[in-house]
Amino acid sequence: MSIRQDFRGGVNVVRRRGDVVHRPASPAAPAIHRLLRHLRDHGFHGAPEPRGFDSDNNEVLTFIDGEVPETLPPHLRTRTLLSTAAELLRGLHDASASFRPRPDDPWLLPARQPAEVMCHGDAAPYNCVVRDGAAVGFIDFDAAHPGPRIWDIAYAAYRFAPLQAPSNPESFGNPTEQGRRIAAFCRAYGPQVGAEIIDVVPDRLQALIDVMREQASRGHEAFQQHIADGHTDLYAADISYVRAHRDTLRAAFDVD
Incomplete structure (x- = not known):
């Protein structure tokens, strides 16, 4: 168990x-x-x-056998994991493009336009199965919903790069290093996404904050506790961090 x-x-x-x-x-x-x-x-x-x-x-x-890391320990901070996670997300998106949601499907998160694919909604290390240093599967599709590719890629890149402020316990690397990692992630995903991802990440995190606050206002005790524990404050700090280092992060996409 x-x-x-x-x-x-x-x-x-x-x-x-x-x-x-x-x-x-x-x-x-x-x-x-x-x-x-x-x-x-x-x-x-x-x-x-x-x-x-x-x-x-x-x-x-x-059951998908393998390691599911809560965060990215040093032995998984590799280009191999970055590229395979991006390729896995691309495969998921491509396979889902022909899926037709029903009007009454009760997705946890609202559909976003353009609804190009089915977003995993929470593609992160803690939902990624790893074997021999490579991503082999995503689990926990509870947050799946129709949306644009870039919306899902933005959250995955935020988690895998990661694009987090030094105050975030899960953060590592400076802005230049983080920019190179997110650029590598996007190149592995494919040509549909580039430096514009840097400007989507803050919006994606703000949407997450909004969901947490909405659920807390409805009496969801776990979300209330997470807010009390400062989770939304961490996301807000990460939003400010990404915006403050926007130019440095985007410049990494111009380096081969």
Whole structure:
């Protein structure tokens, strides 16, 4: 059994039983299972396969073996992990482009236009399965929603580069080094994204702050606790940091 925190701000109890895991099902679970089946049917195997629901209404998903780091320890701060995570996200997006959400799908996050692909919504090291130093799968699709590629890439780059202020405990590297890492991530993803990603990251983080505050205002205790613990303050500091170092970060995209 493992216990991990997910995007919704709560704590999920995830139980592994052989080659499957049982985890609490969100209201969007049936839609997410349709998405996961679609991804597999369209050649993307870097996500769990849905196996339905158990008698306690937990969702049942196949287990992807490997390391799932909460943050990026020194041995995973490599170009290999950066490039494979970017390539994995690209594969997910490409396979999802033909998925057709239903009007009544209860996604956790609202659809954003242009809805080019299905965004993972929380593509980060803590949702990335790593084997032999390479990203091989993304898990926890609870925050999946229709949106533009760059919206999803921005959050992934923020987490994997990372684009965080020194005051953030997960931060490492100076702005020049972070700029080179995000440029490498974007090059590995493909030509659809470039230096403009630097200007999307603050908007993506502000949207996350807004979701946290909205959920807290509705009485969601876990989000209330996260805000009390200063999580939104960290995101706000990271927004200021990215904007303050915008030119340095963007300049890295001009270096081969």
